[in-house]
Amino acid sequence: MNSIHDMGGMHGFGAIPIDENEPVFHDEWEGKTVAMRIAMNAWRKWNIDMARHTVERFSPGEYLGMSYYERWITSLADMLVEADLVSLAEIANGRAGPGEKQTPPLTADAVPVMIKNGRPSARELDISARFQVGAAVRTNTDNPTGHTRLPRYARGRTGEIVICHGAHVFPDASAHGGGDAPQHLYAVRFSARELWGNSAEPKNSVILDLWESYLNNA
Amino acid sequence: MSDKQVELNEHGHELLAWSDDSRHDVDEADHYVLMADAIRDLLIEKGVIKAGDVREQLEFMDSRSEDMGARIVARAWANPDFKERLLANGTEAIKEFDIPMLDAELVVVENTNEFHNMVVCTLCSCYPRTILGMPPDWYKSKTYRSRSVNEPRAVLKEFGTDLADDVAVRVHDSNADMRYLVLPLRPEGTDGWSEPELAKLVSRDSMIGVSPATEPATEPET
Numbered sequence: 001m002n003s004i005h006d007m008g009g010m011h012g013f014g015a016i017p018i019d020e021n022e023p024v025f026h027d028e029w030e031g032k033t034v035a036m037r038i039a040m041n042a043w044r045k046w047n048i049d050m051a052r053h054t055v056e057r058f059s060p061g062e063y064l065g066m067s068y069y070e071r072w073i074t075s076l077a078d079m080l081v082e083a084d085l086v087s088l089a090e091i092a093n094g095r096a097g098p099g100e101k102q103t104p105p106l107t108a109d110a111v112p113v114m115i116k117n118g119r120p121s122a123r124e125l126d127i128s129a130r131f132q133v134g135a136a137v138r139t140n141t142d143n144p145t146g147h148t149r150l151p152r153y154a155r156g157r158t159g160e161i162v163i164c165h166g167a168h169v170f171p172d173a174s175a176h177g178g179g180d181a182p183q184h185l186y187a188v189r190f191s192a193r194e195l196w197g198n199s200a201e202p203k204n205s206v207i208l209d210l211w212e213s214y215l216n217n218a
Numbered sequence: 219m220s221d222k223q224v225e226l227n228e229h230g231h232e233l234l235a236w237s238d239d240s241r242h243d244v245d246e247a248d249h250y251v252l253m254a255d256a257i258r259d260l261l262i263e264k265g266v267i268k269a270g271d272v273r274e275q276l277e278f279m280d281s282r283s284e285d286m287g288a289r290i291v292a293r294a295w296a297n298p299d300f301k302e303r304l305l306a307n308g309t310e311a312i313k314e315f316d317i318p319m320l321d322a323e324l325v326v327v328e329n330t331n332e333f334h335n336m337v338v339c340t341l342c343s344c345y346p347r348t349i350l351g352m353p354p355d356w357y358k359s360k361t362y363r364s365r366s367v368n369e370p371r372a373v374l375k376e377f378g379t380d381l382a383d384d385v386a387v388r389v390h391d392s393n394a395d396m397r398y399l400v401l402p403l404r405p406e407g408t409d410g411w412s413e414p415e416l417a418k419l420v421s422r423d424s425m426i427g428v429s430p431a432t433e434p435a436t437e438p439e440t
Binding site: 005006007008009010011013014015016017018019022024025027028029030031032033034035036038039040043048052055057058059062064068069070073074076077078080081082085086088090091094095096120121122149150151153154163165168169171185187189192195196200201203204205206207208209210211 | 219222223226227231250251252253254255256257258259260261263264266267271272273274275276278279322323325340341342343351352354355356358359360361362363364365367368370371373376377386387388389390391392393394395396
């Protein structure tokens, strides 16, 4: 979707806020939020694509007004409600309503093991890759209303395949309950001038990882 | 969007705005403190998570830091054979470190005298947490996310990094679940250094690609 999260190339946000002595978390609640998010992954009620899309659905004003972890805690609440693990009323009241207790899917002991094994996005796929390294490709100009990982600044642009990553879960499907729907994934290099016009430095480039259905023969 | 998603976005966040709620007389700063505690307590009360889960996760996160990435870079500097394997397939190569890679695969990109690499995630804030720890605020900032892709040299200058004019910048927008790690140029004057010595020169920022590796301190004249 064409929302505020797609920030590449936007103007007006000022200087980079560099603080050499910043703490990892500015407040304890930020750490707790990250911890809860990771712990909740064990339920497998949502995947990383759904989690990203939940933040993208915030209105632009709301998104800009929140810090990174403020978006994380708010989207966690959204996902818990959407997955029926808690209700909006319970969150608003801060206490559980009547009903049966949930059963945790794993004990705390098992969490580090799950994290260590991870949830990689690579998948086996019988279909061979359509593009090879060195191929010229042109990206789609579509404006999907759902989740997508083709940013606006790279739509309708011509680049060159530089790495074939193999097949990976397709976020545009996975974010909407469409399963893994794996596709071949490629690192595609675009010259800075192709993306930003003649004011860009001619030798600079931007590399994006793009799924096969985003790409066409150039 | 589903009906539930629309309802959440249109009304749910109002319900979450407790600072406006007369039952909770709190100021804006405490809003998210209360929210995180309330959600945690609710999840524990409902049996969704156990009290120990949050602590376990915090301990796991504390065990992640840029030291992991620095060890990888130091070995690549010291061992050409490892470097070759690392650049060919980062995920496979770092298995000898026993570093868990979470949800992602690792792609290592090498700085040369011709090309300088830097990493951003314009769409969210994807970052190789398992080898660099939690991302710094600037990495997650709207400014870094918006500007890095179209004015990288200006962004680098703000970090005090002045690239020679003939060095081209390659910006990696890590929009998929491939995680990028920059292999910085090895500083001059480090011939024969051990991996642990080299690792001390590898800063977090040099592995994101906004700074060079740290120059070795010159020996004071005696």
